Amino acid sequence: MGEAPPVKDHLLISYGSKLPHWLLEETQAKFPEAEVSVIQLPNFAPIPAEIARKATLLVTFSNLPAPEDASKIKIIHSFSAGLDHLLAHPIIKDTTIPLTSSSGIHGPPIAEWTIMNWLVASRRFIDTHNNQQKHLWQRDENIMETVHDQVGKKVGILGYGSIGRQIGRVASALGMQVHAYTASPRPTPASRIDHGYIVPGTGDHDGTIPVSWHHGTDKASIHEFLSLGLDHLVIALPLTPQTTRLLGAEEFEILSRGVPSSRPRPYLTNISRGKVLDQAALVAALKGGVLSGAALDVADPEPLPADDPLWEAPNVQISPHVSSAGREYMPRSLDILKVNLGRLERGEKLLNVLQRGRGY
Amino acid sequence: MGEAPPVKDHLLISYGSKLPHWLLEETQAKFPEAEVSVIQLPNFAPIPAEIARKATLLVTFSNLPAPEDASKIKIIHSFSAGLDHLLAHPIIKDTTIPLTSSSGIHGPPIAEWTIMNWLVASRRFIDTHNNQQKHLWQRDENIMETVHDQVGKKVGILGYGSIGRQIGRVASALGMQVHAYTASPRPTPASRIDHGYIVPGTGDHDGTIPVSWHHGTDKASIHEFLSLGLDHLVIALPLTPQTTRLLGAEEFEILSRGVPSSRPRPYLTNISRGKVLDQAALVAALKGGVLSGAALDVADPEPLPADDPLWEAPNVQISPHVSSAGREYMPRSLDILKVNLGRLERGEKLLNVLQRGRGY
Numbered sequence: 003m004g005e006a007p008p009v010k011d012h013l014l015i016s017y018g019s020k021l022p023h024w025l026l027e028e029t030q031a032k033f034p035e036a037e038v039s040v041i042q043l044p045n046f047a048p049i050p051a052e053i054a055r056k057a058t059l060l061v062t063f064s065n066l067p068a069p070e071d072a073s074k075i076k077i078i079h080s081f082s083a084g085l086d087h088l089l090a091h092p093i094i095k096d097t098t099i100p101l102t103s104s105s106g107i108h109g110p111p112i113a114e115w116t117i118m119n120w121l122v123a124s125r126r127f128i129d130t131h132n133n134q135q136k137h138l139w140q141r142d143e144n145i146m147e148t149v150h151d152q153v154g155k156k157v158g159i160l161g162y163g164s165i166g167r168q169i170g171r172v173a174s175a176l177g178m179q180v181h182a183y184t185a186s187p188r189p190t191p192a193s194r195i196d197h198g199y200i201v202p203g204t205g206d207h208d209g210t211i212p213v214s215w216h217h218g219t220d221k222a223s224i225h226e227f228l229s230l231g232l233d234h235l236v237i238a239l240p241l242t243p244q245t246t247r248l249l250g251a252e253e254f255e256i257l258s259r260g261v262p263s264s265r266p267r268p269y270l271t272n273i274s275r276g277k278v279l280d281q282a283a284l285v286a287a288l289k290g291g292v293l294s295g296a297a298l299d300v301a302d303p304e305p306l307p308a309d310d311p312l313w314e315a316p317n318v319q320i321s322p323h324v325s326s327a328g329r330e331y332m333p334r335s336l337d338i339l340k341v342n343l344g345r346l347e348r349g350e351k352l353l354n355v356l357q358r359g360r361g362y
Numbered sequence: 363m364g365e366a367p368p369v370k371d372h373l374l375i376s377y378g379s380k381l382p383h384w385l386l387e388e389t390q391a392k393f394p395e396a397e398v399s400v401i402q403l404p405n406f407a408p409i410p411a412e413i414a415r416k417a418t419l420l421v422t423f424s425n426l427p428a429p430e431d432a433s434k435i436k437i438i439h440s441f442s443a444g445l446d447h448l449l450a451h452p453i454i455k456d457t458t459i460p461l462t463s464s465s466g467i468h469g470p471p472i473a474e475w476t477i478m479n480w481l482v483a484s485r486r487f488i489d490t491h492n493n494q495q496k497h498l499w500q501r502d503e504n505i506m507e508t509v510h511d512q513v514g515k516k517v518g519i520l521g522y523g524s525i526g527r528q529i530g531r532v533a534s535a536l537g538m539q540v541h542a543y544t545a546s547p548r549p550t551p552a553s554r555i556d557h558g559y560i561v562p563g564t565g566d567h568d569g570t571i572p573v574s575w576h577h578g579t580d581k582a583s584i585h586e587f588l589s590l591g592l593d594h595l596v597i598a599l600p601l602t603p604q605t606t607r608l609l610g611a612e613e614f615e616i617l618s619r620g621v622p623s624s625r626p627r628p629y630l631t632n633i634s635r636g637k638v639l640d641q642a643a644l645v646a647a648l649k650g651g652v653l654s655g656a657a658l659d660v661a662d663p664e665p666l667p668a669d670d671p672l673w674e675a676p677n678v679q680i681s682p683h684v685s686s687a688g689r690e691y692m693p694r695s696l697d698i699l700k701v702n703l704g705r706l707e708r709g710e711k712l713l714n715v716l717q718r719g720r721g722y
Contacts, residue, residue: 022507024624110513110537114481121478122487125471125688130681131488137673139665139682147382149688153470153561175535177470177563201513203537264384305499313497321490322499328485328509 011036011343012074014057016043016065017081021332028333032340041065061339064088069096076100076346079339081332083108085356094358101356102342104335106199108326109168112273112299113204115325116169116236117176119297123269123317124150150266153177156231160224161238162215164198165273167206169236174211178234182212183227185219199338199353219244228253231260234269241275250280254287267294273325276302281312288315299325371396371703372434374417376403376425377441381692388693392700401425421699424448429456436460436706439699441692443468445716454716461716462702464695466559468686469528472633472659473564475685476529476596477536479657483629483677484510510626513537516591520584521598522575524558525633527566529596534571538594542572543587545579559698559713579604588613591620594629601635610640614647627654633685636662641672648675659685 013036015021015029021040030038041053046064054060054067054075061079069092072078076099080088083105088094094101122128126142126149133140142148157173159166162182170180188194194209209215216227228235235257239245257268270293272279281302287293295317304323306312313320342352373396375381375389381400390398401413406424414420414427414435421439429452432438436459440448443465448454454461482488486502486509493500502508515538519526522542530540548554554569569575576587588595595617599605617628630653632639641662647653655677664683666672673680702712 025506028624111485111509111511114511114536115485118478118481118485118487121474122482125475125478127478127482127487128491131491131679133682134673134680137666137668137670139661139680141682141684141687145684145687146385146689146691149471149684151471151474151688151690153564153690172532172535175532176474177561201537204513264388301499306497308497310497313494319491320494320499322493322501324501324505324509327501327505328511329506330511330513331506 009058011058011076012056013038013059013061014049014053015040016049016060016062017041018043018045018063025332029336032333032336033343059339059343061336066091066093069093072097072099077102077339077342077352079335079342080104081335089356094356098358100342100346100352102338102352103354103356104338105354106164107201107331107334107338109164110201110204111328111330112165112325113168113172115299115321116271116273116297117172119271119319120152120234120269122319123295123297124152124266154179155233155265156181157234157236158227158230158232159183159212159236159238160227161240161274162209162212163238164196164200164205166236166238167196167209167211168201168204169238170211171204171206173234180212181214181216181227181230181232182209183216183224185217187217188215199341201334201337224248224253225256228256229260231262232257232268233261233265234271236271237274237278239274239278241277245274245278247280248278249283251283251286254283254292258287258292267291269294270296272296272298272300274300276300276304285311285315288318295319299323369418371418371436372416373398373419373421374409374413375400376409376420376422377401378403378405378423385692389696392693392696393703419699419703421696426451426453429453432457432459437462437699437702437712439695439702440464441695449716454718458718460702460706460712462698462712463714463716464698465714466524467561467691467694467698469524470561470564471688471690472525472685473528473532475659475681476631476633476657477532479631479679480512480594480629482679483655483657484512484626512593515539515593515625516541517594517596518587518590518592519543519572519596519598520587521600521634522569522572523598524556524560524565526596526598527556527569527571528561528564529598530571531564531566533594540572541574541576541587541590541592542569543576543584545577547577548575559701561694561697584608584613585616588616589620591622592617592628593621593625594631596631597634597638599634599638601637605634605638607640608638609643611643611646614643614652618647618652627651629654630656632656632658632660634660636660636664645671645675648678655679659683 013033043065049065049067051071054071058074058076060075063081078099079102081104085103156179158181160183162184173180196207297319299321300323345352373393403425409425409427411431414431418434418436420435423441438459439462441464445463517533517538518541520543522544533540556567657679659681660683705712
């Protein structure tokens with residue numbers, strides 16, 4: 003009578019540096035029935051046979067075992083959103099162990115990073131901070147000219163995926179109009195649904211936030227989108243041969259011309275990759291007042307050399323490719339594994355799973 | 363046959379300094395049928411008779427005409443949210459000219475100021491900015507410990523009025539839980555409605571955003587609210603004898619004890635008045651790690667003297683009582699006048715109108 007006790011899972015986390023104690027505690031709490039262990043390995047180092055053989059669940063950035071040592075492994079879950087770096091490994095080619103990504107967890111932190119940068123720029127936080135450093139309680143006499151807010155402003159999101167959707171959600175709450183751009187057309191409600199993992203309480207699952215949808219991979223379609231009168235352009239595209247240097251001097255001009263002269267010039271946000279734009283043209287557009295400012299979490303190259311003119315371009319805010327990072331990153335990645343473990347037990351389709359043979 | 367041509371309105375704006383050209387253009391565009399003129403007067407200076415007599419609409423902070431010169435004035439609209447400073451004037455006591463306030467327009471800028479400060483603190487923007495000043499592309503090795511985001515965090519809003527509602531709206535979009543506190547009980551859906559002016563596309567008209575509502579004016583009720591496990595406390599109360607020094611060392615301790623040790627200590631935001639809290643106790647709570655930080659647009663006294671210890675309290679961000687200021691302030695105030703002009707013509711009840719004899 004009764005059910006057999008479930009087989010105890012052995013969750014192995016492989017990581018490049020020591021993990022903090024609280025993270026292990028949170029992990030154990032998330033998987034109360036599992037034995038949790040951690041191995042510290044350099045990038046792409048193989049997981050030793052005797053350790054791999056005990057694991058039933060493996061979480062890693064780039065460490066994989068040989069196929070013959072993975073007989074107990076039910077799911078391999080990657081901490082990263084992309085899986086490209088793992089695809090050549092024998093365990094992907096020669097086994098059918100599901101490989102899942104952390105796609106979908108980057109929305110909240112990157113949206114926060116984006117909104118923070120917009121507001122720091124539009125509300126001139128750096129001036130406020132500098133006055134505080136000097137213990138100076140001083141109002142800017144020209145505050146009616148220099149500070150503006152986001153209500154009624156238009157944001158165009160080039161790449162309306164999980165990250166763009168959370169930016170859209172917060173932008174809409176701020177009172178902004180959201181315009182979405184995707185590579186392929188999304189003409190129907192069904193085509194606008196986000197089918198990937200979504201951090202609970204965030205995102206735009208149904209795709210109902212944008213006031214307009216646009217699409218295309220050709221220059222003319224992009225130019226039409228850039229002409230909408232956008233106060234903000236957010237670049238959230240993947241870097242591909244087609245998106246490399248997608249935006250340059252001409253595009254910045256088109257973007258700027260679309261906005262009535264009574265409004266500030268457009269503000270550019272790049273959370274994609276440095277190479278999606280012509281960085282020299284961006285510096286020129288900022289210096290020339292074609293754009294009013296830019297928030298950049300990426301650059302070309304990275305690390306950005308100390309003598310690069312981008313550092314001193316007017317109203318640019320640069321961070322070192324960290325917009326997704328923070329305390330919640332790994333716990334949230336493990337949430338996907340937890341959801342998928344339940345799905346596996348119930349025989350359901352896994353989230354974020356690699357479709358073998360499709361290359362992504 | 364046909365309608366008589368409408369009598370042309372004469373909109374008089376009285377202000378303490380020169381108004382920028384774009385604002386006059388925007389005003390004229392907002393009231394295309396009206397003649398718009400501007401007079402520059404010191405605070406509380408009377409409006410000269412010959413000018414007042416021509417006006418049919420008056421917009422001002424503190425300049426009023428004598429009652430006998432106001433025979434054509436249909437509405438007096440104040441740029442400020444409160445009307446207390448005007449109540450003793452004969453034009454209020456001896457005429458029935460409607461007096462309207464700008465209550466309701468402060469939500470968007472103050473919510474932006476609030477969210478900006480939260481994110482600057484939680485994402486350690488000042489470190490990022492300092493590295494940029496040094497042209498240093500450097501990731502914080504401890505970013506998994508030092509940066510956190512707002513998803514799932516709880517914010518308690520002491521004073522869920524038009525400002526608190528817009529903060530709640532954005533907080534909810536960020537994935538946070540909103541807990542509302544009001545002086546009087548709001549047990550029914552009807553009691554939770556915001557009946558004042560709301561900037562289109564913002565706010566929480568129906569009061570459906572909070573996950574819980576709390577109320578009371580006694581210490582026990584406040585303490586119960588502070589015990590909810592709030593990651594953020596926002597003080598958005600009016601300053602009254604009852605709210606003066608409402609929060610001190612004991613309250614900061616209660617707030618902090620409510621939050622599990624696995625989460626950062628609570629963050630305090632004050633957009634009310636400096637005197638709602640015990641500032642020395644706040645400095646001590648920040649130094650002692652009872653609170654993780656504070657965003658303060660107000661201080662006691664103002665201006666805050668250069669040698670006040672608040673300037674150097676850990677993780678405090680101070681601005682000089684400017685959170686509502688910006689380019690949109692006056693146009694938005696004029697939007698209320700425009701709505702009310704339509705209501706007056708249709709014989710409807712005005713928004714934000716002083717109820718004479720009620721004292722507000």
